[in-house]
Amino acid sequence: MKLQVAMDVLTTEAALELAGKVAPYVDILELGTPLIKSEGLRAVTAIKDAHPDKIVFADLKTMDAGELEADIAFSAGADIVTVLGTAGDSTIVGAVKAAKAHGKSVVVDLIGVADKVQRAKEVTALGAAFVEMHAGLDEQAEEGFTFQTLLSDGEAAAVPFSVAGGVNVSTIASVQQAGAQVAVAGGAIYSADDPAASAAALRAAIVA
């Protein structure tokens, strides 16, 4: 299982500093949606230039203009972009078309999708490299949120998936046991007193 750090910071400088600390322990460097909205795709280029050996993940959360948004992010240096599962099929197909043109990949983020299992199967058939079983920051704060649902949906969908939203050193083993290809950790790393130590602990919890 791969480890992805979600860099939900707000400046390119902060992302470069965080990436510099945690890159030795992670496979995928994610530029979070707030970062991209704050800094634009220049942040993607800066991270890719600094870490050409890492997979750079631009969390665009595209809802429309799939081919155009994916194309500009791939041109800026992204290896993976996200499209929302709530988007129409044509948006996902457009992003997949751009990915094929660049030799890159699309991940479909199932944040806010009611039936994640069904949509996971549909978007995988449309060409998504994998789906993200995702509970966003707001959903995690809602009463009744259960991390376990993300895992059971991933298992039930039986397609390649990542898990995002509440991954930490206590939960990462369950993510791997559920069969995820990627565990995404944001706050557990960027909010830690020592992000490098936190990333190293998450890495150590993954069974090779």
Ligand SMILES: O=C([C@H](O)CO)[C@H](O)[C@H](O)COP(=O)(O)O
């Ligand atoms: O994708 C995310 C969110 O929508 C804000 O951009 C987060 O990066 C993702 O939910 C990670 O969550 P935590 O690991 O719980 O910080």
